[in-house]
Amino acid sequence: MSWSRDFVHDGEALRVSASGSGAEREVLVGDRRHAVRVVALPDGRVVLTIDGRQHVASAVRLDRGSVQVRVDGHTWMLPAHTGGRGGGSIDATGEVTAPMTGTVLEVAVAIGDRVTAGDTVAVVTAMKMEHRLTAQIDGEVVEVALAAGSNCDAGALIVRIE
């Protein structure tokens, strides 16, 4: 039995794999080997014993293989390495995207408008709260991808500034 995934750790790819069966398992994080004794709790959590210390953990799979893990009362997001698709460049390129699934309430700019970083370009509403989306860079609006009234998914492009 085995399990394996490539994560992005501190900007670097990190392979994590696990093998074994029953109570005795082995996990390889990069090239570091950990012997783990496993006990499953009836509520779905697992107790790991590593070097004589016990840790309570639970983990679920999110989109594209990323894992959300909770261990000893701390939650961590472990982003999967999906090859090629680096994240985090949206601001620098002037893409204003929806922070969450909701509705575009207002688009305050039109194609051709000049905007300055910090200007409100759109307002998105979700769960009865309004969120003001601002330009991260100075530039010209080259695309308005969603109009007021449209539903938007988290991460959807609303306005592009160049």
Add this chain to the structure above:
Amino acid sequence: MESDPGGSVSFSRPMSRRIERVLVANRGEIAVRIFRSLAEQGIESIAVYSDADADAVHRNVADRSIGLGGSTAAESYLQIEKIIAAANEANACAIHPGYGFLSENAAFSRAVEDAGLVFIGPSGDAMERLGSKQAARIVADRAGVPTVPGCEDQGDDAALLAKAREIGFPVLVKASAGGGGKGMRLVDAEADFLAALKAGRREAQAAFGDSTMLCEKRVFPARHVEIQVLADAHGNAVSLHERECSVQRRHQKVLEEAPSPCVSPELRERMGEASVRLVREAGYRNAGTVEYLVDEDGSFYFLEVNTRLQVEHPVTELVTGLDLVALQVRIAEGASLDELLAGRDLTPRGHALEARIYAEVPEQGFLPAAGRLQHVVEPVGPGVRVDSGVATGSEVSVHFDPMLAKLIVHAPSREAACRRMAHALRESVYLGISTNVDFLCRVVEDPDFVAGRLRTDFLDLKPELASGPTDPPPELAYVAAAIARMVDAVGGGATSTGGGPVARPSAFQSIGGLRVWGGES
């Protein structure tokens, strides 16, 4: 307790009808909490639900459930006619509104009573006298309760701006209706006033169907302290003391407690007396909350009355030993407080702390999160109470408030309550979406929080509590992730990528309540 049979306000006709079946016009944790109390009282319960809530927990824990159709609140839980039709269909004799939605809607209270049903809450008239912040200020003035300098909205933005200028910036604009900080904006400078007012009006209209706003001087620095009151249909009212609710983000409470670490017995008594005067002046019946700002000198200023059960009511229940939902029902039946509280010592006992578990991203300005909760484990233990509206598999929708559950602890001292809360939070699992659980844990372990140094800007002064650790995940996180995913006990069994015969009870041998791996296959 005070009695005022000869008072100037005419109270609603006392009802003597026994309530046997109650429809709860709400969802989530509060519906579940009310159902629990009803069941304990031997009262049948009816749930209503929107299409988006067809699989929701609250729908399944009532004795019967009736669909309202629609997805959004406006299409379902705010539909007065549909809710009353559901009550009639189920032969309910009373409606409990919970909090939010229609709970502070006078037209709803009246429509319920006009339909021959009991509204478990105040009369429409009393609600109007207190439910709008604007009207409540007038009642407070009459009752001799100090208010924050402020001004009323006549629907004219320019006029309100002129008045805001007179009060002096910074000011707060907020929805006159409702609560929960919806529509509220802090406006530091005149230039931002109209935009804030416009956004506030829109939020208020969407949340409460009323865009009337209120503009108030910002009392600062201050603590948010509120008094829980009970008032019956016979003119009696009693204070159940204060709750401290200063720890807020986006004007919404995050942690609440009773008693307040900052309120002396003398201040408690003065605030309690003022609150009792105020609700009696309004002819109010039901549980209710009178909210105040308390400044550094211990002066208190009336903010608003919440004419309903409050989200944070459990902390009062734990320190007084009362069931506020049961008392609401008995008051609605016409019972008097003399009878209900006879022989009760209402002095607060020990310390209670509540943490609101939200689906949100504290690291990104507390943006709400939505999605499927893939694994939920809620803590148990002495002095630990969880009022929850979710379970493993629950969908958290964008249509409703992102509060998932409330974790409430009770301990002999405040310090012990903080430790109990930290441990209970660590034991909690809400995985599948982002939540504020780790954030809450950081707050209750913060030295200033533990020392009781609370102000309404507590979280603003400590942005590091929201942003959390910036270190990359530790090695242990990867090891735990690999094992937990391989075992996939949450998913209910071995998956094609998983690692063996785990999640079935038969695969374990039970030892002392824990299931331990057996040696089979």
